[in-house]
Amino acid sequence: MSNTQTRNEARTLTGAEIVLQALKDNGVEVIFGYPGGAVLPLYDAIFHQNAIRHILVRHEQAAVHAAEGYARSTGKVGVVLVTSGPGATNAVTGLVDALMDSIPVICLTGQVPTHLIGNDAFQEADTTGITRPATKHNYLVKDITKLAGTVHEAFYVAKSGRPGPVVIDLPKDILIGKGPYTEAPKTEHRSYRPQTEPDPAQIKAAVALLKGAKRPILYAGGGVINAGPEASRLLTEFVRLTGMPCTNTLMGLGAFPASDPQFLGMLGMHGTYEANLAMHGCDVMLNIGARFDDRVTGRLNAFSPNSKKIHADIDPSSINKNVKVDVSIVGDAGAVLKALLECWQADPQPQDRNAMAEWWRQIDQWRAKQCLQYRQEGSIIKPQHAVKRLHEITRELGRDTFITTEVGQHQMWAAQYFGFEKPNRWMTSGGLGTMGYGLPAAMGVQIAHPDALVIDIAGEASILMNIQEMGTLAQYRLPVKIFILNNEYMGMVRQWQELLHGSRYSESYSAALPDFVKLAESFHARGIRVTRAEDLDAGIREMLAIPGPVIADIAVAKDENCFPMIPSGAAHNEMILGAGQSGGVAGVTDEGKVLV
Amino acid sequence: MPTPTPCPKNRFMPDSIDPSFRNATIAVLVENEAGILARVVGLFSGRGYNIESLTVAPVDAERRLSRITIVTSGTDMVIEQIKAQLDRLVPVHKVADLTLEGPHLAREMMLIKVVGKGENRMEALRLADAFRARVVDATTESLVFEMTGAGDKLDAFIELMRPIGLAEVTRTGVVAIARGPRSLQS
Numbered sequence: 001m002s003n004t005q006t007r008n009e010a011r012t013l014t015g016a017e018i019v020l021q022a023l024k025d026n027g028v029e030v031i032f033g034y035p036g037g038a039v040l041p042l043y044d045a046i047f048h049q050n051a052i053r054h055i056l057v058r059h060e061q062a063a064v065h066a067a068e069g070y071a072r073s074t075g076k077v078g079v080v081l082v083t084s085g086p087g088a089t090n091a092v093t094g095l096v097d098a099l100m101d102s103i104p105v106i107c108l109t110g111q112v113p114t115h116l117i118g119n120d121a122f123q124e125a126d127t128t129g130i131t132r133p134a135t136k137h138n139y140l141v142k143d144i145t146k147l148a149g150t151v152h153e154a155f156y157v158a159k160s161g162r163p164g165p166v167v168i169d170l171p172k173d174i175l176i177g178k179g180p181y182t183e184a185p186k187t188e189h190r191s192y193r194p195q196t197e198p199d200p201a202q203i204k205a206a207v208a209l210l211k212g213a214k215r216p217i218l219y220a221g222g223g224v225i226n227a228g229p230e231a232s233r234l235l236t237e238f239v240r241l242t243g244m245p246c247t248n249t250l251m252g253l254g255a256f257p258a259s260d261p262q263f264l265g266m267l268g269m270h271g272t273y274e275a276n277l278a279m280h281g282c283d284v285m286l287n288i289g290a291r292f293d294d295r296v297t298g299r300l301n302a303f304s305p306n307s308k309k310i311h312a313d314i315d316p317s318s319i320n321k322n323v324k325v326d327v328s329i330v331g332d333a334g335a336v337l338k339a340l341l342e343c344w345q346a347d348p349q350p351q352d353r354n355a356m357a358e359w360w361r362q363i364d365q366w367r368a369k370q371c372l373q374y375r376q377e378g379s380i381i382k383p384q385h386a387v388k389r390l391h392e393i394t395r396e397l398g399r400d401t402f403i404t405t406e407v408g409q410h411q412m413w414a415a416q417y418f419g420f421e422k423p424n425r426w427m428t429s430g431g432l433g434t435m436g437y438g439l440p441a442a443m444g445v446q447i448a449h450p451d452a453l454v455i456d457i458a459g460e461a462s463i464l465m466n467i468q469e470m471g472t473l474a475q476y477r478l479p480v481k482i483f484i485l486n487n488e489y490m491g492m493v494r495q496w497q498e499l500l501h502g503s504r505y506s507e508s509y510s511a512a513l514p515d516f517v518k519l520a521e522s523f524h525a526r527g528i529r530v531t532r533a534e535d536l537d538a539g540i541r542e543m544l545a546i547p548g549p550v551i552a553d554i555a556v557a558k559d560e561n562c563f564p565m566i567p568s569g570a571a572h573n574e575m576i577l578g579a580g581q582s583g584g585v586a587g588v589t590d591e592g593k594v595l596v
Numbered sequence: 597m598p599t600p601t602p603c604p605k606n607r608f609m610p611d612s613i614d615p616s617f618r619n620a621t622i623a624v625l626v627e628n629e630a631g632i633l634a635r636v637v638g639l640f641s642g643r644g645y646n647i648e649s650l651t652v653a654p655v656d657a658e659r660r661l662s663r664i665t666i667v668t669s670g671t672d673m674v675i676e677q678i679k680a681q682l683d684r685l686v687p688v689h690k691v692a693d694l695t696l697e698g699p700h701l702a703r704e705m706m707l708i709k710v711v712g713k714g715e716n717r718m719e720a721l722r723l724a725d726a727f728r729a730r731v732v733d734a735t736t737e738s739l740v741f742e743m744t745g746a747g748d749k750l751d752a753f754i755e756l757m758r759p760i761g762l763a764e765v766t767r768t769g770v771v772a773i774a775r776g777p778r779s780l781q782s
Contacts, residue, residue, distance in 0.1 A: 133642050191626075191627060191688060316680045317681050324673065
């Protein structure tokens with residue numbers, strides 16, 4: 001790529017060079033990828049330049065999760081490069097993960113040359129067909145004159161509106177051929193122009209409802225994180241100004257400071273007692289950037305039965321999908337919050353202060369249940385205690401700390417016991433629930449924040465799903481800390497089997513586990529194993545003091561359940577608080593059992 | 597062909613029967629590009645929506661636009677979802693629920709083949725005349741009629757032909773447009 005020519009004249013480049021130039025012009029600094037036959041021309045072009053760094057993963061799924069971690073911790077678009085056929089199909093899980101959690105990712109896939117498409121050629125797969133429902137949008141580039149424009153458009157689509165993954169399928173002859181490089185167009189997209197500014201009339205209606213509320217609640221989700229750190233700041237300002245209680249979804253943790261007295265914790269299936277009962281008992285609910293997911297609502301016909309609901313979302317299809325709302329606001333969470341703040345301040349109507357005080361008294365009664373309380377007794381480490389101590393010790397250290405997780409009990413304990421004060425510090429697979437997400441996501445976070453402390457809170461089963469990425473940690477000297485809560489079970493599966501299937505632990509025991517210390521060592525990392533509660537703090541401190549990657553294998557209580565829990569098919573006010581309280585599983589109906 | 601669709605069970609409220617269940621004719625203006633039909637059809641199958649009929653053809657070569665007409669059914673909430681889901685597809689320009697937005701015209705075309713001789717053949721021709729169906733092919737033992745109209749008119753004609761030699765039917769599915777000056781393409 002020559003810089004001698006001026007920017008204005010259309011340069012002729014090879015397809016591979018066009019792709020790299022377009023990535024560079026869209027601010028890309030890192031690609032996560034894995035080479036193969038169909039993308040060799042792109043890898044050759046990567047070899048010839050230094051502007052974009054390529055991170056070689058060990059499996060394509062991990063490349064997408066790494067790009068997700070990169071994107072979610074920076075607010076930028078994550079970029080993935082994989083080859084045709086198996087390269088593309090391996091990436092599909094990551095793509096659906098990014099789709100469900102609205103993470104902006106661009107995935108470049110190799111493809112067999114255009115004249116072979118449809119011939120069942122070697123390493124051919126119908127990538128655009130396979131990824132159509134796995135992406136926000138996808139492209140197959142068959143004309144090199146459209147290549148640069150397609151890449152520019154893909155960035156626009158990936159990051160605007162509700163963000164999501166975009167696939168660009170690149171036949172090998174397009175990468176080798178020569179064509180013009182064109183700059184990103186200044187004009188609007190022909191058909192895709194999501195609304196970001198809210199309708200003032202709807203904002204007014206929302207403020208009128210909120211001002212008159214006696215028991216309001218704000219329920220904020222990942223949309224606030226996606227809207228950028230300013231949206232989280234505005235959210236905090238709005239909550240403090242209005243005196244409302246605030247709860248966050250799993251994806252929204254960090255949007256509002258966990259230590260704030262107005263924070264009720266996470267809501268939903270494993271949310272806090274106070275958050276769920278406040279949702280159930282409120283009279284006005286303001287949802288910003290969350291989607292009334294089944295993990296949040298519980299049984300829909302018993303969900304917050306006596307409230308007026310306001311829903312602000314950038315995706316109109318999220319509104320009135322599961323829950324019928326009274327005021328709908330389409331717009332970017334940041335823009336909505338800004339408008340709400342301005343409208344609130346301009347509105348002369350006073351709040352009902354007495355009612356608000358009464359509401360907080362009620363909430364404090366719920367809080368007094370101390371639903372997250374556990375008893376750490378004896379030598380066996382309670383998993384909750386391990387997460388709590390990890391949080392407290394990292395907070396003492398004062399380093400900027402990023403947490404990723406795998407999926408299962410450990411993920412819920414991390415969400416419950418690790419308090420997040422800032423947005424973009426919490427990376428977890430929410431919608432799809434992808435085991436194996438945490439380690440590659442942590443790699444992506446560490447690449448973006450080389451000096452930060454990045455910890456993957458994992459389970460012993462999940463971590464094995466992408467354990468090969470230990471090789472990537474070693475190659476790039478990424479000092480990721482893997483904190484395994486090892487209960488020798490697929491804990492959440494075991495918990496459901498205990499509660500719903502008569503304690504028949506069918507295939508949920510983690511048999512023949514590796515020696516994680518030796519496993520770490522074989523990948524040039526350090527391994528630590530902690531088995532006794534009295535050694536926990538020292539183990540955590542040792543892990544954090546090691547400058548390179550570490551696996552800390554924490555042996556925890558094997559049969560601990562994750563509470564509170566709203567059994568599937570139950571309502572918010574039918575939650576199980578703890579083992580002592582359950583006595584069989586109240587609230588699980590046959591219909592509930594059908595639900596996942 | 598259009599048989600009454602039973603109200604499907606709501607995923608989250610298993611026992612509720614929503615009285616707002618209805619048919620909807622939805623017009624979608626899209627980019628005329630490869631894969632657009634697969635996106636729309638995949639959206640319907642992936643999310644479990646009904647398709648009773650679907651037609652598509654280019655309508656503006658210069659602006660590379662095609663128009664899809666979909667007849668579907670669902671509760672008001674589901675139909676609102678269908679519209680919102682269609683609208684968020686990147687190559688979709690506009691979505692309109694013609695059933696909801698005011699009076700509209702809906703037409704189908706059909707080719708129908710009747711095989712028979714003698715009195716049956718004469719009866720077929722007489723009925724075709726009454727229904728304003730055109731004869732577009734004829735042999736001594738067969739007739740092909742072309743007929744345009746609302747779906748129920750086509751249904752009625754098919755039923756009349758059944759006892760007198762109905763051999764084959766092909767229908768376009770519904771195309772629809774709003775009455776009055778409103779336009780999707782403006």
